[in-house]
């Protein structure tokens with residue numbers, strides 16, 4: 394005899410129907426490229442208090458939107474009213490290996506190599522899943538999310554059995570490592586739950602912790618975002634602190650180091666290139682060309698990509714940092730041009746880079762800029778900086 398379940402705004406669904414619905418939903422998700430999918434119940438995340446401690450420690454830095462929504466993280470019903478179930482999804486994105494980097498080029502984290510922002514790519518697929526589910530159960534409430542909603546996605550993904558949270562704080566799967574986008578489909582429907590991931594597979598490994606160039610992990614499973622290159626190159630609005638800038642190395646946008654060293658990523662399966670369309674020109678970016686871009690060219694070149702998040706100012710700042718780290722003499726004329734930008738942050742970063750490169754023309758340009766600098770604080774800083782020139 395079929396057991397009858399009461400579902401929020403749907404009179405009755407039999408267990409048979411719920412099982413079939415869950416199976417078909419997962420099959421559709423797989424067909425759309427979500428190689429990982431699992432179902433879990435909407436409940437307060439067990440690590441909610443850890444999020445609060447993390448926010449209180451100031452590890453979120455300038456990402457104030459996280460702090461402002463701390464209450465909303467308490468339950469998925471803040472994201473979807475009446476939410477009962479989450480379908481957690483993983484979309485693998487490892488396609489090629491990173492190219493050898495050369496002076497004048499900046500490295501880009503793998504997730505941003507594609508011709509469009511992954512949020513758009515994933516939302517397209519979530520919309521298709523939602524449309525299918527609405528057709529099956531027209532009264533269902535459903536919402537697809539990628540990143541932007543107040544939801545502890547990794548925690549729910551672990552509860553849905555699609556991976557474990559590693560010491561580098563990322564979700565890991567034994568087939569795909571950590572190279573996958575996480576998404577969720579929230580619904581007020583009841584679906585059949587999967588068993589949670591009970592066990593992690595980091596063991597005694599601590600490769601990610603030891604490899605991080607900025608020591609962004611105060612301890613395993615905790616990330617101080619304010620020291621993370623991904624945060625510094627994408628989320629921060631101001632300068633990258635001079636004491637960390639060297640450690641940014643060649644990373645123009647994001648950082649993959651704590652993923653590249655992970656043994657689970659060494660053997661991670663490749664993702665379908667046809668689903669992602671990675672571009673060679675995005676795997677590493679010509680930094681001098683980037684410095685020469687005005688606003689209109691920047692917008693035209695990067696429309697619909699994640700590079701618009703730090704905006705032109707952030708990307709030019711990052712480019713100057715990398716060129717300084719590379720001590721790239723070819724970049725001196727473009728960096729001198731940057732000294733005339735209206736944003737003090739860009740003038741300061743250009744000066745730092747020119748002093749690192751220490752080419753005579755660049756140092757002379759910083760000396761001249763120091764005399765003409767209208768901002769008192771920056772003028773004093775440029776004077777201090779010039780004392781470091783050998």
Ligand code: SF4
Nearest residue numbers: 605621622648650651
């Ligand atoms: S992304 Fe880079 S900087 Fe950030 S924690 Fe990982 S290794 Fe460190």
Ligand code: SF4
Nearest residue numbers: 559560595598601655
């Ligand atoms: S590098 Fe080692 S410790 Fe870090 S996430 Fe991978 S397996 Fe876990």
